Amino acid sequence: MALRLPRLIRAVPRPWIARRDPEGSGLHGPRIAVIGNCQAKGVAEAVRILLPGARVRLIPMSTLGRRAGGLDAFAATLGDCDHVFCQPFPAEFFPEGGSEALRARLPRMRLFPAIVFTAFHPDAVYVGDLASVARVKLVPSPLGTYHSAITLFGFLQGLPRERIVGLFREDVFSRLGYLDAWDLAAADLIASSRAIGFDLSGELLRWSRGGLFMHNINHPRLSVLGDIAARLLREAGLAPRSVAVEAYAPDALLDDPIWPVYPPVATLYGVAGSTVFKRRQRRGAAPETLSLDAFVAESLAIYRDQPRESLTCHRVEHWRGLPDVRALFES
Secondary structure: OOOOOOOHHHOOOOOOOOOOOOOOOOOOEEEEEEEOOHHHHHHHHHHHHHHHOOEEEEEEEEHHHHOOHHHHHHHHHOOOOOEEEEOOOOOHHHHOOOHHHHHHHHOOOEEOOOOOOOOOOOEEOEEEOOOHHHHOEEEEEEEOOOEEEEHHHHHHOOOOOOHHHOOOOOOOOOOOOOHOOOHHHHHHHHHHOOOOOOOOOOHHHHHHHOOEEEEEEOEEEHHHHHHHHHHHHHHHOOOOOOOOOHOOOOHHHHHHEEEOHHHHHHHHOOOOOOOOOEEEOOOOOOOOOOHHHHHHHHHHHHOOOOOHHHHHOOHHHHHHHEEEHHHHHHH
16 A cells, blocks of 8 residues: 655745735735845845745846836836835936935835955956946856956966966965955945945854855855845834745855855865856756866857957956066966
8 A cells, every 4th residue: 555645745835936916815914126136036035034925026127227107107116015125226227317316206215235245256357348337238258247357368468278277376366466355345345335324344244254155246145135135124114034044945146157266265264165167057957067177268269259349357457557467477
């Protein structure tokens, strides 16, 4: 006689599943809109876990520039929300202005910062035209739009692949400032958060004590986004659950590119290090990784197919003016 297991699995709540708010959904909590970049999805999911019953609406920042009717019309669509949590966005998305103009129309709106922290991944940069935030023209890379400054500068200096791979070592990292990046990264994050009235100095201290808290320069781990969500709820006068969000939901940003913490950097901060890069993957698909040699080879192939004038990067332009850095790539 076959043993029949009780059908309890279906009854297990799955708080990470995005829930819509149609009539009869059974959700009766406050209506909350979360507006932002790729980090906003994690904040929205955290809000659903921390505040059961909340009717959460996620609005990706990438959709703002395509909305008809301008900023007034967009503000009107948020009129039935009890709370609006929004990352800062520039005026390029709407003729009437950016997030500050939206907050003037929605006094109950609260800004929260975009998390950018480069100390764990000091070699990762963007390449291309960053002049207009709303219409960025970035050069692709094996990891989407994340490039290695060492690889790019080596290419522009005419170095072969083997020479470039050989530059990924501790003495080079030290000369490039990669082993002294923490204070500047921390100062930048704290300054940007204070600028919108959301000082992250206390949170940063707690995150740093927990080890590695970034997947790459602008993708924090879910625990970080959970902290942001909990604080937004508390400051809105709500009472979030005291739970670790990452224990109840998958980290969606793990599906995006993962930049490794190079071993000399990892040793400095007491975290695990490697030179294995991970591409963006489809949900449920197996991760595809690249060795350092493969990553450099693919990057060089991309650069050879690009107009040389498109390979612009502030870091590289700065290095060109430093004789000691040029000497590293010429010796």
